[in-house]
Amino acid sequence: MPNVKLQNYFHLHFIVFVWGFTAILGELISIEALPLVWYRMLLASGFIYVYIAFRKISLVISRKLFFTLFFAGIIIALHWITFFAAIKVSNVSITLATLSTGAFFTAILEPIFYKRKLIWYEVFFGLLVITGLYIIFNVEGDYSLGIMYALCSAFLSAVFSLINGKVAQQHNPSMVSFYELLSGVGIITVYLLGGTFFGSRVDGFTVSFFQLSTSDWIYIMILASVCTAYAFIGSVQVMKYLSPYTVMLTINLEPVYGIVLAFMIFGESEKMSPQFYYGALLIIGTVILNGIFKNAKKRKTKSTLHNITK
Template identity: 65%
Template sequence: MLSDKLKSYLHLHVIVFIWGFTAVLGALITLDAIPLVWYRMLLATGFIFLYLLWKKKNLKVQRSKLFLLIIAGMVIALHWLTFFGAIKVSNVSITLALLSTGAFFTSILEPVFYKRKLVGYEVVFGVIVMLGLYIIFRVETDYYLGILLGLISAFLSAVFTLMNGKLIKHAAPSVISFYELLTGVAAISLYLLYLTWTTSGERGFNLEFFRLSQMDWFYILLLASVCTAYAFIAAVAVMKHLSPYTVMLTINLEPVYGILLAFLIFGSKEQMHPQFYYGAAIILATVVLNGYLKTKRKIYKIS
């Protein structure tokens, strides 16, 4: 019989595989980034709300943390808008390769958020990551906009991760996620209402906005339920049995899973210049090594 630790480890790989599939779904859905993210956040908010009711979770949060929750929700919305925007103007491989720099941005921003000194090797890793990015920029000249949006998305993912690190001390992760998604969809709704009013219905909320194909509905429901609500809740559950280092190392496989899936589904459309993979490998290896050294330092301090 499998131990709880092994079950959690296998479950974590399933979750990371699902996260990798998120980018593929973004490419399969024919909607532009804004309506895609609006539907995702709206439906995911509903699914998590049902989960909270089922678990009879207390939805109350501290008033002093509401402002931070609102900002975090808007950051998440912008992260997903730039993430799916990058997929739409480039492809899955470019977007996921750039998204892997999020862990590097996190290590650089941590001293600002948690008021600690910048570690020397992180500066060196920063230079190495820049080298990997330079290789990608140099060979994939047709995807500059996608690369730029991917980098912005990675930076925003680091920002909301660090914000959640502060919020997690004051509320349950599922409650935090509910309010952040709710805030994000509210912010996008206000923007769409503004577009509807200023363009006399030519953009924003109109009949075309709500006219989705059956396949788009299927993919969006899959994205909101399995890839968002379920994956988030399950990821929190496996952390009860796994070390932070194991979780971090496994999550870094997300771009690998996603790129492989994209290549299997989209074929030659996802085939990149060989040097692209060299650059992506440099970035990914640096992120993994950075995570290993950070975890080792923490273990040493505790002991």
């Protein structure tokens, strides 16, 4: 079992690296956040369905589970919309660093979801991550809108992680991912249809909505297949073995991976200051400390149980 957990921990880090590249694609794709997420979820749900059909995975679920996955799909859709909106109005670095606050949100929400006491070091580590965020960026200019979008995205990511933390323990990750993505794209479709037929402030489905450049199609295909279908199933799978807080705290490495990639690809527009390295080290150190504390706690629990059963 320890080896299985270690394998899943390394797998999670690779998935987080892939997610870091998601922000790069969000910057490269020229369309706005809402249609971008619609294309992403539609294509990703199609890729996952092909995988499900190939593996002959059952899609029969209870009504209660369907509504749970439907709600989770709405949450992940809103998370991605606010995430890409933050990139569009600010930049990759601001967006990814602000997402680090997800650990703090998870530390507060997890005791409510799992009906357990608040653990002091989880809150402390969450605050360390926020401190790391503050150190990384002494924000210049007016990035307040981008930061607000990113904070909303971080909160929604924490909620989604907690919902999936429960669901992943009992159900197939491919099936879970398929229903969540399909639900998300379904809600966005209804919203866009409202703009199409009722003349709301949303443009809705127009001819230009489906007229994408070749580069946009290529980037969206990569986003939907590797960064969504694969990473989505993988992230649900690792939740079978890792706690939601560990998952969320590890995801705080996404800014590190993403900002390094952004600097390599976009150059001066994503140039990092020395404060970035201080903040990045604080975030990485927090992830390591979290693992040390949790392992120590588990060893203590096992030792106590062993002594009782003697």
